[in-house]
Amino acid sequence: MEVIYTGLRQTPEDIVEAAIQEDVDAIGLSSLSGAHMTLFPEVVRLLRKRKSGDIVVVGGGIIPEEDKAKLKRAGVKAVFGPGTSLSDIVSFFEKAGKGA
Amino acid sequence: MREPVPAKASRDSVRGLVESLLEGDKRSAGKLISLIEDDEPEAVEALARIYPHTGRAHVVGFTGPPGVGKSSLINRLVRTFRSRGKSVGVVAVDPTSPYTGGAVLGDRIRMADTGVDSGVFIRSMATRGHAGGLALATFDAVRVLDAMGSDLVFVETVGAGQSEVEIASRAHTTVVVEMPLTGDVVQTMKAGILEIGDVYVVNKVDLGNEDVLVANLKFQLETRDGWTPPIIRTAALEGRGIDDLAGAIDKHALYLDQSGGRHKRELARARLEILENVQRLLVHRVSEGSRSGRTFDKLAEDVATRRIDPHAAAGKLLRSGPATER
Amino acid sequence: MRDEDERKVLEKEWKRWEETTLRDALASHPERRKEFVTTSSRPVKRLYTPLDLAGKTEKDLGAPGEFPFTRGIHPTMYRGRLWTMRMFAGYGSAEDTNRRFKYLISHGETGLSVAFDMPTLYGYDTDEPEAKGEFGTCGVAVSSLEDMKILFRGIDVAGVSTSMTINSPASVIWAMYLVMAEDRGVAWTKLRGTIQNDILKEYQAQKEWIYPPEPSMRLVVDTFEFGSKQVPGWNTISISGYHIREAGATAAQELAFTLANGMEYVRWGIDRGLKVDDFAPRLSFFFNAHNDLFEELAKYRAARRIWAREMRDTFGAKSPRSWLLRFHSQTAGVSLTAQQPEINIVRTTIQALAAVLGGTQSLHTNAYDEAFQVPNEKAARIALRTQQILAHESGVANTVDPFGGSYFLEALTDELEADAYRYFDRIQDLGGVIPAIRKGFFQQEIANSAYRYQREVEDKERTIVGVNDYVVDEQTDVEPLRVTEAAFKAQVDRLRRLRRTRDAKKHARALDRLGKACEADDNTMPFILEAVRAKATLGEICDVMREVFGVWEEPLLY
Numbered sequence: 014m015e016v017i018y019t020g021l022r023q024t025p026e027d028i029v030e031a032a033i034q035e036d037v038d039a040i041g042l043s044s045l046s047g048a049h050m051t052l053f054p055e056v057v058r059l060l061r062k063r064k065s066g067d068i069v070v071v072g073g074g075i076i077p078e079e080d081k082a083k084l085k086r087a088g089v090k091a092v093f094g095p096g097t098s099l100s101d102i103v104s105f106f107e108k109a110g111k112g113a
Numbered sequence: 114m115r116e117p118v119p120a121k122a123s124r125d126s127v128r129g130l131v132e133s134l135l136e137g138d139k140r141s142a143g144k145l146i147s148l149i150e151d152d153e154p155e156a157v158e159a160l161a162r163i164y165p166h167t168g169r170a171h172v173v174g175f176t177g178p179p180g181v182g183k184s185s186l187i188n189r190l191v192r193t194f195r196s197r198g199k200s201v202g203v204v205a206v207d208p209t210s211p212y213t214g215g216a217v218l219g220d221r222i223r224m225a226d227t228g229v230d231s232g233v234f235i236r237s238m239a240t241r242g243h244a245g246g247l248a249l250a251t252f253d254a255v256r257v258l259d260a261m262g263s264d265l266v267f268v269e270t271v272g273a274g275q276s277e278v279e280i281a282s283r284a285h286t287t288v289v290v291e292m293p294l295t296g297d298v299v300q301t302m303k304a305g306i307l308e309i310g311d312v313y314v315v316n317k318v319d320l321g322n323e324d325v326l327v328a329n330l331k332f333q334l335e336t337r338d339g340w341t342p343p344i345i346r347t348a349a350l351e352g353r354g355i356d357d358l359a360g361a362i363d364k365h366a367l368y369l370d371q372s373g374g375r376h377k378r379e380l381a382r383a384r385l386e387i388l389e390n391v392q393r394l395l396v397h398r399v400s401e402g403s404r405s406g407r408t409f410d411k412l413a414e415d416v417a418t419r420r421i422d423p424h425a426a427a428g429k430l431l432r433s434g435p436a437t438e439r
Numbered sequence: 440m441r442d443e444d445e446r447k448v449l450e451k452e453w454k455r456w457e458e459t460t461l462r463d464a465l466a467s468h469p470e471r472r473k474e475f476v477t478t479s480s481r482p483v484k485r486l487y488t489p490l491d492l493a494g495k496t497e498k499d500l501g502a503p504g505e506f507p508f509t510r511g512i513h514p515t516m517y518r519g520r521l522w523t524m525r526m527f528a529g530y531g532s533a534e535d536t537n538r539r540f541k542y543l544i545s546h547g548e549t550g551l552s553v554a555f556d557m558p559t560l561y562g563y564d565t566d567e568p569e570a571k572g573e574f575g576t577c578g579v580a581v582s583s584l585e586d587m588k589i590l591f592r593g594i595d596v597a598g599v600s601t602s603m604t605i606n607s608p609a610s611v612i613w614a615m616y617l618v619m620a621e622d623r624g625v626a627w628t629k630l631r632g633t634i635q636n637d638i639l640k641e642y643q644a645q646k647e648w649i650y651p652p653e654p655s656m657r658l659v660v661d662t663f664e665f666g667s668k669q670v671p672g673w674n675t676i677s678i679s680g681y682h683i684r685e686a687g688a689t690a691a692q693e694l695a696f697t698l699a700n701g702m703e704y705v706r707w708g709i710d711r712g713l714k715v716d717d718f719a720p721r722l723s724f725f726f727n728a729h730n731d732l733f734e735e736l737a738k739y740r741a742a743r744r745i746w747a748r749e750m751r752d753t754f755g756a757k758s759p760r761s762w763l764l765r766f767h768s769q770t771a772g773v774s775l776t777a778q779q780p781e782i783n784i785v786r787t788t789i790q791a792l793a794a795v796l797g798g799t800q801s802l803h804t805n806a807y808d809e810a811f812q813v814p815n816e817k818a819a820r821i822a823l824r825t826q827q828i829l830a831h832e833s834g835v836a837n838t839v840d841p842f843g844g845s846y847f848l849e850a851l852t853d854e855l856e857a858d859a860y861r862y863f864d865r866i867q868d869l870g871g872v873i874p875a876i877r878k879g880f881f882q883q884e885i886a887n888s889a890y891r892y893q894r895e896v897e898d899k900e901r902t903i904v905g906v907n908d909y910v911v912d913e914q915t916d917v918e919p920l921r922v923t924e925a926a927f928k929a930q931v932d933r934l935r936r937l938r939r940t941r942d943a944k945k946h947a948r949a950l951d952r953l954g955k956a957c958e959a960d961d962n963t964m965p966f967i968l969e970a971v972r973a974k975a976t977l978g979e980i981c982d983v984m985r986e987v988f989g990v991w992e993e994p995l996l997y
């Protein structure tokens with residue numbers, strides 16, 4: 014598995030651009046500041062606009078339970094909130110990797 | 114949600130990908146480079162389709178020890194060339210972690226300034242096992258960016274092992290980056306480094322202490338085929354010396370055109386790559402499970418038990434199967 | 440000579456114990472593990488004895504209220520006055536947070552502490568594109584003087600001290616507070632409070648920088664200079680180890696990096712031509728209160744001792760007030776878990792106890808819903824109650840430095856002090872604090888510690904209750920706290936109205952003069968105040984500075 018670290022404070026545009034150039038299978042977004050409802054769906058929207066809706070978007074951070082369903086409806090594949098165990102995250106990606 | 118994503122390439126035909134690439138589509142460029150990077154069977158076809166459309170870009174290789182500032186310099190140069198209306202591609206190679214087999218491809222963040230700019234394409238590649246050698250895959254990726262219409266393609270590799278020489282033998286212009294050491298140490302150049310550079314950069318001059326290094330380089334560098342490698346002082350973070358560096362690259366490109374050096378380099382590279390591809394094909398051929406793989410295993414057994422010698426075995430292997438098998 | 444003899448007797452006695460009582464005990468009851476370590480992975484011995492204090496003199500310890508203040512900065516400590524109970528609070532609009540302040544005061548808190556939202560922390564107005572989606576989620580949005588006025592509406596600013604967690608834009612936010620007081624007719628000399636204003640740890644840990652280090656440091660020194668003359672009751676900086684620790688540093692790193700930063704500010708102040716005794720008494724500190732009780736206590740005590748010595752002996756401060764390390768503390772958010780959130784109350788209690796036993800001047804206790812959101816009302820109240828129980832029921836506030844003289848604690852204090860000096864040397868070898876930041880030294884050191892700790896947890900070398908052991912499978916429910924769309928709209932309307940109705944000429948002139956002052960060497964504070972009076976917004980003022988100073992890019996780690 015390779016991780017492309019794009020640094021702090023990336024805009025959705027930067028993230029989508031990097032994902033396309035690096036031809037990634039998935040984008041992992043982390044937000045601890047509560048801006049997930051704006052930022053995560055925006056990434057999904059931009060990907061679709063660039064005909065790259067097949068790139069999987071997952072997110073984590075400080076995300077209230079009730080937002081998870083909304084994010085999934087907006088096209089975010091999986092959402093990991095506070096206290097997620099690392100093994101849950103790893104097994105998600107392993108499963109996704111096999112499906113690909 | 115939509116269906117899970119099937120294998121990367123099979124969904125888009127190689128032909129379709131190359132067609133969109135030639136129209137400048139970045140997603141296709143990204144996917145094609147993945148085919149090459151993952152050494153997928155479709156890569157051969159892709160490269161065959163792409164090849165006729167390459168040869169336009171000027172390819173600049175950057176090499177030097179870890180952390181000297183290669184990515185930072187490239188970041189600045191991209192901006193400089195962009196402001197002159199040139200489109201730029203970048204391929205950055207990062208060592209794969211020996212511990213996890215994964216890599217955190219950090220070069221990209223140094224180039225963050227280039228952000229969303231339609232005239233820039235940055236791709237990170239990991240050094241994990243490439244059958245035909247890292248350099249081959251890297252420069253195949255360069256071809257994709259060349260075909261997409263990049264005026265310049267920058268290649269960054271860490272100066273470790275043989276990679277400098279490999280870069281130098283493929284790039285049109287090789288930029289060797291060094292930085293002054295602090296303290297009272299005698300700074301010695303890595304063997305061979307003086308022969309490969311077309312341009313030498315002494316970066317991080319903002320930290321001082323660079324005069325000795327510059328003098329040292331000046332003393333040792335020689336004129337080859339009518340070209341004397343210039344030594345450029347830069348401070349990448351502040352953007353000092355970047356215009357000089359861009360100028361030196363332009364000048365070297367002009368020199369190659371006027372001296373016939375460009376064609377000479379292309380020829381040398383062609384020889385190299387043909388041989389490398391032969392090797393790659395062979396490696397594939399004997400890979401596990403193939404028919405020749407079984408022959409290979411048997412030959413290995415024979416050599417190990419001293420029934421035949423390795424030279425004879427190689428000859429047998431070469432004659433053993435269809436060359437087209439991958 | 441007598442000491443020598445005494446030592447020999449002691450050594451003999453403890454040797455005897457080891458070879459008899461201890462050996463027998465170990466033979467029948469082996470210990471639980473080979474090595475015992477603190478939260479920071481520092482090895483801890485089985486037993487500490489008078490031998491560990493050998494060579495130590497009363498001078499290292501001192502009496503409370505006397506140099507080197509190891510035992511505390513006041514002779515009577517909490518017998519005189521309890522620490523300030525200061526709850527970090529802020530969410531949504533200025534109105535929302537004003538309500539929360541009043542709630543906390545009505546429940547007995549004794550100082551205010553403002554948490555700002557992310558756009559404010561990075562110097563953007565609520566309606567700028569960079570602020571998208573971030574309004575009020577992490578703190579209160581303060582984009583202009585109008586917001587600041589609402590935030591403190593109905594609160595007696597001359598009677599309560601106010602701390603503001605703001606860094607890169609600190610001088611601008613402070614100017615808004617000062618103008619707010621001015622408009623109410625409260626003299627600046629009556630104001631008490633703190634701006635965090637600690638830019639160095641931003642590059643090292645929290646990462647809320649705007650400008651590069653040098654111009655940022657200049658802005659900080661501008662506030663030192665201005666404050667010492669015009670707002671003498673104000674702490675113009677709170678030199679913070681908290682964020683360094685929360686990012687994963689060890690106790691020793693927290694101690695060493697914070698004090699190294701502190702000394703760097705002193706150097707910059709002196710280089711500006713300020714007299715050390717004019718500004719040093721207004722330097723304050725901010726430390727973490729983590730789980731490992733004794734290690735934390737040792738950290739605070741070592742910090743006081745080092746600071747007093749360095750201020751007196753290295754920087755030549757004459758006034759004893761310059762030698763005092765006064766500090767705020769906050770319990771360790773990073774130790775609080777999403778799993779079984781109620782047990783966070785227990786963790787916080789232990790941590791708060793450490794801060795109190797360590798002689799803190801003021802304290803914030805985290806709420807049990809820490810891992811989910813900025814605290815809801817009830818969670819914040821319970822956290823405040825934790826402090827009140829410590830103050831009034833536990834008895835620990837009855838005497839000064841109750842653990843002073845403990846063999847273990849004194850040995851640990853010495854060890855941490857020695858570690859700090861080793862770090863000071865390394866930082867100096869790298870050319871000082873700012874060059875070390877450029878080289879990524881602090882960032883790398885912290886990352887290494889964080890990584891080691893995380894590994895120890897993953898490998899279950901460390902037990903974290905409810906996380907890697909004693910796990911229960913239950914749905915956690917904490918009552919969510921939500922920022923409303925209406926609050927956002929009201930804030931944006933207020934901003935737009937301000938921009939429409941202010942005197943455009945006056946506004947433009949003030950910003951222009953500020954830009955020129957930034958380019959020249961003038962103290963920026965008067966010009967920032969003028970811009971605030973002319974109704975310039977936070978984002979506008981920071982834009983002027985971004986233009987002049989540029990923005991900082993982070994060095995990359997390997």
Ligand code: B12
Binds near residue numbers: 047773775
């Ligand atoms: C440590 C910490 C800090 C440190 C950060 C140091 C550093 N450089 O790392 C410091 C002290 C600097 C800090 C500052 C602030 N913090 Co803080 N901080 C925390 C704290 C205590 C822990 C965060 C953490 O590192 N957790 C460890 C990681 C591993 O967990 P995690 O991020 O939750 O990730 C897990 C999952 O969410 C998931 N996940 C997360 N991302 C992703 C991504 C992918 C792709 C996947 C698959 C999974 C995944 O997997 C992880 C493993 O379980 C949390 C509270 C808490 N206990 O969680 C508050 C918290 C995040 N902070 C908060 C706030 C408000 C702030 C400030 C804004 C305060 C202020 N007003 O000044 C500042 C802003 C700083 C900044 N510039 O961003 C709030 C956020 C509130 C909200 N969103 O509603 C929190 C929740 C505390 C609180 N209750 O108020 N903070």
Ligand SMILES: Nc1nc2c(ncn2[C@@H]2O[C@H](COP(=O)(O)OP(=O)(O)OP(=O)(O)O)[C@@H](O)[C@H]2O)c(=O)[nH]1
Binds near residue numbers: 186319
């Ligand atoms: N002082 C100074 N630091 C620099 C300069 N150029 C780069 N750096 C810093 O040196 C470090 C390494 O820079 P990079 O550009 O990532 O170097 P690199 O050669 O690409 O590194 P690798 O890809 O890991 O081999 C970063 O922290 C940069 O900020 C410079 O001119 N002066």
Ligand SMILES: [Mg+2]
Binds near residue numbers: 183184219269
């Ligand atoms: Mg690099």
